[in-house]
Amino acid sequence: xxxxxxxxxxxxxxxxxxxxxxxxxxxxxxxxxxxxxxxxxxxxxxxxxxxxxxxx
Numbered sequence: 001x002x003x004x005x006x007x008x009x010x011x012x013x014x015x016x017x018x019x020x021x022x023x024x025x026x027x028x029x030x031x032x033x034x035x036x037x038x039x040x041x042x043x044x045x046x047x048x049x050x051x052x053x054x055x056x
Contacts, residue, residue: 006043013039 013036020032 009039009043013043 016032016036016039020029020036023029023032
């Protein structure tokens with residue numbers, strides 16, 4: 001994976017963490033936390049598991 005992609009995924013993870021902290025309700029916060037985990041994983045291992053379901 002290119003370094004630009006890793007930087008992008010790391011930035012998105014940080015944004016999702018911020019959104020989780022500011023979410024108006026627990027369901028929205030949990031969705032943002034799930035997205036954060038996906039972005040952190042992508043930033044750390046790349047897109048080997050790109051076909052994995054984000055919502056699952």
